[in-house]
Amino acid sequence: MAQIPDCEKYPYVHLKHKHRRIDNYYWLNQRDNPEVLDYLKRENDYTAAYLKSSEKFMEDLFHEMKNRIVEDDQSVPYKKNGYWYQTKYAKGKEYAISTRRKGDLTAKEEIFLDENIQAEGHSYYAVASKSISPNNQWLCFGEDTVGRRLYTLRFKDLFSGEFVGEQIEGTTGRALWAGDNKTVFYTKKDPETLRCNQVWRHTFGTNQDQDVLVYEEVNPEFDCGIYKTKCQTYIVIGSSSSTSTEFHYLPTTEPDAELRLFLPRAPKHEYSLTHYEGNFYMLSNHEGQNFGFYKCDPANPEIENWETIIAPNDNILLESVEIFKDYFVVVERKGGLVYLRVLPTHGEPAYYIPFNDPTYSVDLEVNVEFDTEELRFGYTSLTTPTSIFSYNLRTKEQQTLKQQKVLGEFNVKDYQSERIWAKGKDGVEIPISLVYKKGFKDQKRKPLLLYGYGSYGVSLDPYFSTIRLSLLNRGYCFAIAHIRGGEDLGRPWYENAKWLKKKNTFNDFISCGEHLLETGWVDKDALYAMGGSAGGMLMGTVMNMRPELWAGIVAQVPFVDVVTTMLDESIPLTTGEYEEWGNPNDKEYYDYMLSYSPYDNVEKTNYPPLLVTSGYHDSQVQYWEPTKWVAKLRDYKTDNNPLLLYTEMEAGHGGVSGRFEQLKEVAREYAFLFGLEGIKE
Structure with a gap:
């Protein structure tokens, strides 16, 4: 048996509030110190x-x-902006392959990112978000080859299949395109604290040193992020702590426009923001801890002008809402379980989608379209392999799009x-x-x-x-x-x-x-x-x-x-x-x-x-x-x-x-x- 590793003691005194703490191992924070690396190696050797x-x-x-996992697996395809998108895994490969087909599922498959190829030569490889320009030509994605969650943004011409030379360093991996097909918004981290604190604007074809700082979160207790509203009308910049949020926005068609503040942050006020048919929709805890659901006219965003769609309930947490043309689908949590509640917007009674297991998990899948009666959601329990369902919100008919396969000897009844x-x-x-x-x-x-x-x-x-x-x-x-x-x-x-x-x-x-x-x-x-x-x-x-x-x-x-x-x-x-x-x-x-x-x-x-x-x-x-x-x-x-x-x-x-x-x-x-x-x- 290997010798139990011995770690040297170098006493360090922490002094705070007139209280002394002696830390004999504080020195282990010296990254790349040969003595530290030697100790880590000895611990690994001892474990081995x-x-x-x-x-x-x-x-x-x-x-x-x-051997229980299907190696050549694939996700359920979804349609966005004229293309059907799908993620696949090939037998013997470690990483995802992203594909698309133009028009319908019978069209020729395009592999627009094979992470297995990108990972070659790297002991670690991870891809963050993949963002495709509105004209479907340009891919922007973030990759990390260290594991530190600092991503480099890279670009690819999906029409020619060629990677573009320009790169953007030090990002969160999160980026999105404006409506002009040449402007990219992305988020950066503070290089020391790794807090996401900045949003930048990049013009495709230029160097990173020409990028424009659009927003900086100076409060060290807040992070920031970006997303597009489901209707693709606005680019939204959110700033949040664990108890407060704030949102700015600008039109996707006007990437150089000044940011507009929706509602300023306030202590202990959290809200979300999305947009549909001229109105903003919000989940907010301003009237109750478990959140209510509201809407307002963008011209009058003050809370007193909000219209209540669902009032907060002490026994039901509102987690999210998916908006469709004729339905709201509300993700609720009550009694320790998650429920999907359907609210027709034209007067029909609300109802819940039924689930039968004593304990389970359900979440919404990719639901890109507004004008549809189809809801996609995932369902699993401790004994039920993950299934992806298509649910007709009008007829209440449910179709299984995919169920996780378990290879080998497996019987759910066991x-x-x-x-x-x-x-x-x-x-x-x-x-x-x-x-x-x-x-x-x-x-x-x-x-x-x-x-x-x-x-x-x-x-x-x-x-x-x-x-x-x-x-x-x-x-x-x-x-x-x-x-x-x-x-x-x-x-x-x-x-x-x-x-x-x-x-x-x-x-x-x-x-x-x-x-x-x-x-x-x-x-x-x-x-x-x-x-x-x-x-x-x-x-x-x-x-x-x-x-x-x-x-x-x-x-x-x-x-x-x-x-x-x-x-x-x-x-x-x-x-x-x-x-x-x-x-x-x-x-x-x-x-x-x-x-x-x-x-x-x-x-x-x-x-x-x-x-x-x-x-x-x-x-x-x-x-x-x-x-x-x-x-x-x-x-x-x-x-x-x-x-x-x-x-x-x-x-x-x-x-x-x-x-x-x-x-x-x-x-x-x-x-x-x-x-x-x-x-x-």
Whole structure:
């Protein structure tokens, strides 16, 4: 067995609010320092040595998961501006192939971007948005070959098939064309903080140094972005924090026009903006946390002039609205589930599209056209492979356009999903979604993997996973804890677990684990936990709070050095995060963050087995956070349980690129969990 890595200590003193913190591993933030790189290598070597006996098992798991996936797959085509667009995957290839056909689906197929060709020679490759000019000739797309989420915009002539030499560096990858087929609007990031803070205008055929700054967001707590309204009438520039939004716009046919402000930002006011037939339409929380739906005349955008279409409801969160000529389709969330409500605009009664699973996920697909009765949506559940449906809003007839194929031996009837409720520490009812292979309840040994996130208002809707079958088929139950911090039960569910209420997230997750143990869903020494990013912070915190509760934990790219990171305004995800976590320059928030920050609360005690993953080029959670955490845990923990750190040296926050290469990461995590259960094949 390889020697447990030893990390040098170079004490660094953090002083804030007259409080001193000694950080022995602060030096690990010295990117490209040979001593840092050596330590990361030794940690990777140690993890590889620990998992050496599982190498064949990991390889088998990789092929098992890969062999369930249709390699030569393709998306459902959709029509836009005279062309049918489709994404395809070829057998043996890692990346997407984007195609189109002019006029109808029988026309000759054009491959306008093959990412497999573009990825050649790169260990990492990712494409951001693909924007095509209104005359259908020019493609603008963003590519990242590092994993830092800094994209270079590139251009291609789709009529000749040739790439154009000009490039735009340092962008978010997001770009769109104005109506003149020569003007491109794009967003840029601050090179240090990686905050999206600028919108630029580029004239096709000129150098980047001639580009014009159109908008700059100077408030460090706000990001900005761009999009076109569905009707293609306006280019919209949005600025947002987690509690406030503001929109400017200009006509797509007048790219040099001055920006017009729709409605100025106000504290705790969030709204969205779209346009149709001369009116603006908004979702807004100005009358209620769960948002209402409104419209107004562009000439009179003040709130007092808004017409209410749907008033806010304390029990129903309005998430989005798709506008058609004769219908509004509203995405609602109530009781922890998502619903699609259809509102005819000409007097007929509203109705809901029916769904039958006890727990499921539904979302809207690409719906480009206004003058249509067809709605496209996707549906999946923990036991139902993802399906794409076409739904006639007038006749209510439903057609399956595609259902995810699962290769190999798979029968949906072999699996069961349920939704149960746990009581939180303060009495709230917390939903838990579960899936297992039938027969699980009668097993002598019942291991369970509990997954959680609980931040930024992100809801964990249940979905089908062919990868997860490798877990279920080996006797595990998989559970999702719909804890506060997400919006699973509406906006208040999120608001009650941020700032000085953040501990509700951690207490809820622990309550879910305790409930599963008390009700016999899992054996007392077989409860495992997993979470990534902010969910990795969740893992670190609940491990500190209740180390004896967990049989093992997987923390993926975990945000664990909360106080230090939130005090460093040069780091991405700092100033923009104040409205999520609070500002530690305020002593009240400093003290509260310090009370739960995983890195700051490591103690000399026994900790459960732990696998930590990281990405060296991660722009969201810097690689040194999980690295420091592991180093400190090694110094403090009093047990002999495995503690593993694996850093992807050629990847960022999302892990390695490639459709199938990512399965190797899952195989490593599963092999770690299976090893703790003594499962070797």
